[in-house]
Amino acid sequence: MKHKNFLNKFKENKLIVATHNSGKLSEIKNLLKNVDLDIYSSIEMNLPIPKEIGSSFEENAYIKSSETTLISGFASLSDDSGLIINALDGSPGIYSADWSGKNRNFSDAIKKIEYLMKNKTDYKASMVCVLCLSWNKKDFEVFRGEMPGKIKFPPRGNKGFGYDPIFIPDTQPFINQSLTYGEIDPSFKNNNSHRNIAFKKFLKSIFKNG
DSSP states (O other): OOBOOBSSOOGGGEEEEEOOOHHHHHHHHHHTTTBOSEEEETTTTTOOOOOOOOSSHHHHHHHHHHHHHHHHSSOEEEEEEEEEEGGGTTOBGGGTTGGGTTTTOHHHHHHHHHHHTTTOOOOEEEEEEEEEEESSSSOEEEEEEEEEEEEOSSOOOSSSOTTGGGEEESSOSSTTOOOOTTTSOHHHHHHHSHHHHHHHHHHHHHBTTO
16 A cells, blocks of 8 residues: 655655665665655666765765756655764765775775774674755755664675675674675565665655654
8 A cells, every 4th residue: 555645745746766876776666665656766867966075974965865856856865875884983984885986896895894994893883874855955854764783704695785795784684693784685674774764764754644
């Protein structure tokens, strides 16, 4: 059953997902499957990639959604997310994608982290997701979700994307397990991830009975 009672009006019942990341887009569309909106992506709309010049997840999420709305004329939902590692002073953080290079090769980024962590003893980390829903430059809402956990090498699993193969979330499918996001079934991850936490806040905001 799809939710239809919106607190806010969406033009022509459309929502643009402001991302060019196919892995992220797949997760977001899955989380929006029960939303009674016509979902399009920046890729499908042939929209440009906004320059992320913010100093926080929140600022970058706002930049992406507000610029997408300005160009498309429709409400836009963006996602700025990343990996925060305590021993690296929060890096890669908002630069999580940049560490993978222009070709978005996260294997290289993971190798870089492994090198930087070789003399570290604190492996605590967290995955962060910040969503921004924009109707225009001034009318927007921000939703933040975090999943605490730790990183571990070598990388394990191929079910996820990005840094999933080295991140072990605190929330596991079974007791006494230490699976990475790369090993965890995608359906479990989608229902228990940092992105899901942010989405629950998003849904509560836009649906009267969310």
